[in-house]
Amino acid sequence: MPAFPTFPKAAREATGNAQLRHNLRKATGTIRGKRAAVVAELDDWAELRRAGKQIKERTLRHLDTYLEQVEAAVIAAGGTVHWAADAAEANRIVTDLVRATGERDVIKVKSMATQEIGLNEALAEAGITAYETDLAELIVQLGDDRPSHILVPAIHRNRSEVREIFRDRMGEWGRPAPDDLTDEPADLAAAARRHLRERFLSSKVAISGANFLVAETGTAVVVESEGNGRMCLTLPETLISVVGIEKIVPTWADLEVFLQLLPRSSTGERMNPYTSTWTGTTAADGAGDGPGTFHLVLLDNGRTDTLADTVGRQALRCIRCSACLNVCPVYERAGGHAYGSVYPGPIGAILTPQLRGTADPLDASLPYASSLCGACYEVCPVAIDIPEVLVHLRERVVQGDAEHPRAKGHLAERVAMRAARTLLDSPRLLGAAQRAGIATRRLHPGRLPGPGAAWTDTRDLPQFPDESFRDWWARRSAAGEGAPAAPAAPARPTPEAGQTPEAGNAPASGDTPSTTPTSAPEERK
Amino acid sequence: MRVGLFLTCVNDTLYPGTGRATVRLLERLGVEVDFPAAQTCCGQMHYNTGYRHDAEPLARRYADTFADYDAIVVPSGSCAAMVRDNYPRLGRRARDEGRGEALAAHLDPVVPKTYELSEFLLDVLGVTDVGAYFPHRVTYHPTCHSSRMLGVGDRPLRLLRAVRGLTLLELPEKEQCCGFGGTFALKNPDVSAAMGTDKARHTIATGAEVLCAADNSCLMHIGGTLNRQRAGVRVMHLAEILASTESEPADPSSAPAAAGARAAGAPCAPAADCAPAAACAPASTTARGGSR
Numbered sequence: 030m031p032a033f034p035t036f037p038k039a040a041r042e043a044t045g046n047a048q049l050r051h052n053l054r055k056a057t058g059t060i061r062g063k064r065a066a067v068v069a070e071l072d073d074w075a076e077l078r079r080a081g082k083q084i085k086e087r088t089l090r091h092l093d094t095y096l097e098q099v100e101a102a103v104i105a106a107g108g109t110v111h112w113a114a115d116a117a118e119a120n121r122i123v124t125d126l127v128r129a130t131g132e133r134d135v136i137k138v139k140s141m142a143t144q145e146i147g148l149n150e151a152l153a154e155a156g157i158t159a160y161e162t163d164l165a166e167l168i169v170q171l172g173d174d175r176p177s178h179i180l181v182p183a184i185h186r187n188r189s190e191v192r193e194i195f196r197d198r199m200g201e202w203g204r205p206a207p208d209d210l211t212d213e214p215a216d217l218a219a220a221a222r223r224h225l226r227e228r229f230l231s232s233k234v235a236i237s238g239a240n241f242l243v244a245e246t247g248t249a250v251v252v253e254s255e256g257n258g259r260m261c262l263t264l265p266e267t268l269i270s271v272v273g274i275e276k277i278v279p280t281w282a283d284l285e286v287f288l289q290l291l292p293r294s295s296t297g298e299r300m301n302p303y304t305s306t307w308t309g310t311t312a313a314d315g316a317g318d319g320p321g322t323f324h325l326v327l328l329d330n331g332r333t334d335t336l337a338d339t340v341g342r343q344a345l346r347c348i349r350c351s352a353c354l355n356v357c358p359v360y361e362r363a364g365g366h367a368y369g370s371v372y373p374g375p376i377g378a379i380l381t382p383q384l385r386g387t388a389d390p391l392d393a394s395l396p397y398a399s400s401l402c403g404a405c406y407e408v409c410p411v412a413i414d415i416p417e418v419l420v421h422l423r424e425r426v427v428q429g430d431a432e433h434p435r436a437k438g439h440l441a442e443r444v445a446m447r448a449a450r451t452l453l454d455s456p457r458l459l460g461a462a463q464r465a466g467i468a469t470r471r472l473h474p475g476r477l478p479g480p481g482a483a484w485t486d487t488r489d490l491p492q493f494p495d496e497s498f499r500d501w502w503a504r505r506s507a508a509g510e511g512a513p514a515a516p517a518a519p520a521r522p523t524p525e526a527g528q529t530p531e532a533g534n535a536p537a538s539g540d541t542p543s544t545t546p547t548s549a550p551e552e553r554k
Numbered sequence: 555m556r557v558g559l560f561l562t563c564v565n566d567t568l569y570p571g572t573g574r575a576t577v578r579l580l581e582r583l584g585v586e587v588d589f590p591a592a593q594t595c596c597g598q599m600h601y602n603t604g605y606r607h608d609a610e611p612l613a614r615r616y617a618d619t620f621a622d623y624d625a626i627v628v629p630s631g632s633c634a635a636m637v638r639d640n641y642p643r644l645g646r647r648a649r650d651e652g653r654g655e656a657l658a659a660h661l662d663p664v665v666p667k668t669y670e671l672s673e674f675l676l677d678v679l680g681v682t683d684v685g686a687y688f689p690h691r692v693t694y695h696p697t698c699h700s701s702r703m704l705g706v707g708d709r710p711l712r713l714l715r716a717v718r719g720l721t722l723l724e725l726p727e728k729e730q731c732c733g734f735g736g737t738f739a740l741k742n743p744d745v746s747a748a749m750g751t752d753k754a755r756h757t758i759a760t761g762a763e764v765l766c767a768a769d770n771s772c773l774m775h776i777g778g779t780l781n782r783q784r785a786g787v788r789v790m791h792l793a794e795i796l797a798s799t800e801s802e803p804a805d806p807s808s809a810p811a812a813a814g815a816r817a818a819g820a821p822c823a824p825a826a827d828c829a830p831a832a833a834c835a836p837a838s839t840t841a842r843g844g845s846r
Contacts, residue, residue, distance in 0.1 A: 041744040050748075339650060358731045362748045398742065400735025400749070401602060403702035417643070423604030446600060450608040453563060453595040454615060463567050483743030488750065488778030491568045498561055498570035502577075502589045 033369030035394040040363035049185055049364055056184045057355045063297025064352060064408070071293070081290045082412040084283045085275075085346035088244075089336060095244045095277045096327065102247025106309020108323035113271075115330050116146035122326055123148060123236065123269055124155045130267050132157075132234045138251060138258045139163035140238030141179065141349055142271045142328055144371040145384075148236070159236065160202070160228050162257040164221050171198040177365025177373060179351035180295055185364055188212040199224055225257060235261040235320070239272045240348065241287060242325075245280045248308040249325070252291060252301045262305045268320040273328050275345040287348060290410035294350040331384035334432070340421040344379045346411040351376075353405035353415060359398055368395065375405035379418040386433065387426050393436035396422035456499070463497040557587045558623035560616070560668075562633045563595035569770045575797035575804075576629045576671065579686075582797075583679060587627070592619045598636040603737045606647065610657065613637075613644055617664045625678055626668045629793045631700025631769045634670040639703045641665050670700060671793055672709040672768060682716050688798045689719030690806055693762035695753070695776070697769040698731050710768055710792055717795060723760040727752075734775035750779040758785050764806045768792040 033039065043049055068074050088095055100110045113119035127135055135152065137143065137159050149159040161170045168183040169176050172194045176182030183191070192212040199206040199220070204227050206220045237258070239249040249270050251258045262268060278284050292301040311317040336342050354360045354374030365373035369391045370381040378395045387393040396419050405415045427443060429435030452458050470493040476485040484490070496504075557580070561573045573589075580587045596616055597609030616637065620626045628634040642665060645658025675681050694714060700706045714722050733739065733749025753776050757765045765780070767773050770791055777789035788809040798804035 037742050037744065040742060044744045044748045340647075358733065358749050359742070359745050362745050396604075397738065398745075400698070400731050400733055400738045400746070402698035402731035402735070404698070404729070404731070407702055420602055420604065420606075423602075424606050425604075427604040428607075442603075443605075446603065446605045446608055450600060450605075450612065453597075454611050456592055456594055459563065459566075459594050466567070480740045483740055483746075484778075486743070487747040487782060488775065489781040490778065491774050494568065494570050496570060498566045498573035499589070499591060501570055501574065503591070 033391045035390050036363070036367050036369070036398045037394065039367035039369065040359075040398075043364040043367055044362050046364075048187070050362065052185055052187050053361050053364060056181065057361050060181075060297055060355045064294060064355065067293045067297050067299055070299075071289075077286060077289055078410055078412055080286045081348075081410055082346060084278060084286060085348075085411055088277050088279055088283075089275065089342065089345055092274065092277070092336065095279060096274060098244040099242055099247055099277060099325075099327075102244065103309060103323075103325050104247075106247050108247070108309040108325055111324060111326045113326050113328050113330070119146050119271060119326055119328050119330065120148055120151035123271065124151060124157070126267075126269055126324055127152065127157050127234055127236075128155065130234050132232075134158050134160065134232055135234045135236050136160050136162050136228055136232040136261050136265065137166075138235065138237035138253070138261045139166050139182070140236070140271065141371055142238045142273050143236060144176065145273075146271070146328065146330060148271065160232070162225050162228065162261060163253075164218065164255055164257075167221055167225070168194055171195065171202060175366055176371065178354060179349050179372065179374070179376075180354075181351075185366070188214060188217065191217055195220055203228060225260075229257075229260040229264055233265050234267045234269070235265040237261060237268065237270045239270055239276055240291065241284060242272055242277045243279075243281055243284055243306075244277050246308055248281075248306050250284065251303075251305045252288070253303045253305075254296065254298075254301055256303055259303050259305050262307055263319050265320055267322040267324075268307070269324045269326065271326045271328055273330070274332050275347075291348055291350050294348075294352040294408065294410040331386075335380075335383040337432075338383070338421075341379065341383050341418050343413050344376065344383060344418060346413055347376050347380065348411060349376075350410055352408040352410065356404040356408050357399075358402065358404070359400065363398070368398070370395075375399060375415045375419075376413070379413075379415055379422060382422050382426075387422070387436050388434070390436075390438075393426050396420075396426060460497065460499055464500070467493045467496065555585075555624045556622065557585050558620050558626045559587050559589045560593055560596070560620065560626050560628045560633070561589065562628065562630045564771055564774075565629065568774070569791065571809075572629050572770055572791040572793050575791065575793040576627065578802075579684060579793060579797040580627065582799075583675075583681060583684060585679070588623075590619050596633045596636045598633060598640075599736055601636065601640055601644075606644065610644060610648075613641055613661055614657075617641075617661050620664050620667070624667065625674065626664065627671055627674045628668060629671045629768065629791065630771075631670050631697045631704055631706065632771065634668055634673075635699040635703035637668040638665055670704055670706055670768065672700075672706050672713055673704070675713060675796075676709050682712050684713065684716070684796050686717040686796045686798055687719050687800045688717050688795050688804060690764055691721045691723055691760075691762045692764045692766050692795065693723040693725045693757060693760040694728075695725055695732065695757075695765060695767040695772065696728055697767050697772045700768050701729070706768070710766075713792070713796060714766065717798075720795070723762045725760055725765075726756045728756075732772050732776050734772050736771070739775065746775075747779075750775050754779040754783060754785060757787055758783075762787060764795070764809075765789045766792055766795055 103110050111122045113122055133156060135157060152159050161167050165181055165183040168186060168191055178184040189212045192210055195206040195217060196210055204224045210216060210220055237251060240252050241250040251262065278287060292298045307319060310323045311319045311321055332345060335345055353376050357375050360374040368377045370377050372380045378398045382392045382395050385392050399419050401416045401419065403416050425433050426436045427439045452462055559576060565572045577587055594615060595612050597612035601609035641661040645661050648657040649655060669678060675684060692714065694711060714720060731749060732753040733746040739746040765776060765787055773789040780787050788806040790806060790809050794804050
């Protein structure tokens with residue numbers, strides 16, 4: 030795992046890159062508009078969304094049962110099932126399977142799971158070349174690049190950049206691009222098609238992921254737009270599918286819900302052009318289409334740990350539609366690479382720290398890569414409350430919990446937050462601090478030191494007023510204007526140990542029932 | 555009906571004008587409003603930064619302070635959303651941690667009684683035309699927490715449309731966050747500033763004299779950016795516009811300016827609550843530094 034810079038550092042570079050900002054603004058803006066239009070067409074979108082959420086919830090709650098059902102159904106249909114606890118095990122299984130075929134080349138359908146485990150690199154170490162066949166993945170692969178978007182991995186590239194990459198690199202991987210290649214999308218697509226066609230017709234092994242696994246029949250499903258998936262899933266003799274264990278839906282009736290939610294959320298289409306489903310292998314007598322050998326590799330790689338967290342587990346509902354990326358103002362400005370993972374954007378910010386943990390400074394910085402604006406939650410087709418999980422993971426980073434040691438480097442912040450709590454839990458201290466701020470306002474610098482400099486580099490600071498509101502109110506009440514100030518909230522016996530005011534250094538009170546009356550919040554002095 | 559004003563710590567400290575405007579507006583509408591002095595902060599900063607246990611005593615304080623009021627008015631979308639959306643969560647999480655029902659029992663009663671200002675005006679008082687007069691070009695930014703967490707919808711716009719003399723201008727890409735995000739602005743300064751700059755650009759494009767919102771923390775961010783750019787656009791809280799009348803007009807050029815900045819070209823007409831240090835100070839001449 031190469032060391033990536035933390036999110037804020039990586040984002041600094043991206044925000045200064047005008048070309049990247051332009052490419053991203055244009056691309057996400059277009060997809061945003063298309064999604065909004067096709068979602069608005071459906072009267073029952075809210076119900077579909079609720080159904081999608083609940084089907085996934087139920088499946089995850091009984092995941093053990095459904096996994097065994099998938100295994101039995103795939104075996105019954107002629108396939109072989111492998112269980113991979115982590116990336117290393119999954120890579121070893123796939124590498125051994127490819128080696129056993131005697132082939133040195135494999136073709137691939139775009140797959141997040143295989144990128145997550147770094148399969149291409151693992152195969153390369155074993156002397157096996159994996160050829161990506163999705164147009165955008167091809168652009169990324171030829172450009173020695175990394176994907177920056179779940180749906181459109183090369184979203185950070187524009188067409189003239191793509192033309193350069195095709196012209197300079199295609200020949201190294203197979204059929205070269207024509208010399209007179211233009212940057213017209215149709216021209217670029219044609220060059221890619223001719224390049225890939227040779228690959229499809231000569232490869233004997235394909236590797237895929239899956240968008241869904243239907244438990245009742247052991248059927249894997251891939252939805253795509255270009256047809257390269259259909260080629261990979263039908264032409265080779267051997268098919269190896271690496272699928273995260275959270276991809277299961279119980280029945281075909283459940284699948285119907287997601288085949289509506291996914292294309293509308295993802296590409297802004299009513300239906301995706303290609304939906305391929307495969308169940309086991311072609312019959313032993315050679316009748317029927319498709320691979321004669323099928324291996325399903327079920328991947329855990331942190332998913333079970335994620336499932337154990339009652340707040341964070343909702344991230345496993347994700348169907349990788351990328352709607353959250355396309356509406357995220359942070360993603361739009363920072364770009365996908367800043368997230369240092371195959372899962373960028375808001376979903377990446379909650380998925381990566383759960384799958385990989387928060388020991389790495391990059392992973393610990395991801396839960397903060399959000400202004401908590403909530404646009405992602407609004408568009409998520411399975412209603413993942415991403416802001417809720419972000420806040421939950423921030424808590425894990427600064428406090429730690431039973432399974433997760435707290436991340437390093439938050440001591441100063443913890444001290445500042447504790448001090449702020451002490452101040453804010455006392456009207457008297459808050460009032461004194463306000464008056465001190467007002468009295469010294471002419472001395473306040475226009476530029477702040479330390480972390481505050483980030484603010485004053487591009488923004489002016491607010492000026493302290495002549496008087497805080499509470500002091501104005503007290504004067505007004507004393508003068509008998511307006512409504513008389515009612516006494517502060519009266520002392521009421523409450524069924525718990527209340528905090529005495531000023532107990533800022535006491536630990537957060539436990540909720541032990543007791544009959545101690547809460548002390549009255551203090552009166553103004 | 556006993557109505558309590560929860561002003562929020564930021565407004566109390568930095569934007570008392572919003573509090574005074576809220577009081578003036580509500581009293582004009584016949585509401586007797588009280589400001590219990592035991593109030594401080596809703597706990598949002600602590601909660602959103604991952605310090606949930608530090609947010610709990612602040613949430614309790616809010617619940618204690620406002621327990622006996624029939625309605626609590628909050629001129630801040632994000633603080634109202636903290637109470638309405640996250641207080642129930644605080645209770646649930648305490649239960650998950652095996653601490654029983656006490657926290658939920660303590661906090662839950664104040665949740666449904668907490669209203670953002672525009673909700674209180676329309677849903678509780680049933681008023682759309684509050685009798686305001688504000689003869690200026692205004693554009694409105696729907697802040698994220700007020701629209702997405704609270705769901706105030708078009709309430710603020712309906713209130714603004716009813717203001718006499720006011721010209722309401724559409725803000726391009728209004729649903730995009732301004733980039734403040736509390737501690738986000740300090741932890742991810744480059745992205746935050748890029749978002750703020752875009753929001754300022756869209757604001758200027760409307761040709762409005764005033765950018766209005768119902769959250770002063772967002773306005774602090776956008777206003778600070780506009781001031782740094784010498785854009786000549788002022789930011790005002792919804793309450794300040796709604797409180798403005800023919801007899802007591804609010805003057806945009808006396809809106810609280812940022813330190814050392816004055817809207818270029820805006821005449822400084824000393825108004826009743828013009829803080830000389832704020833609006834009439836010479837423009838600061840600090841050069842923009844590079845990011846650290």
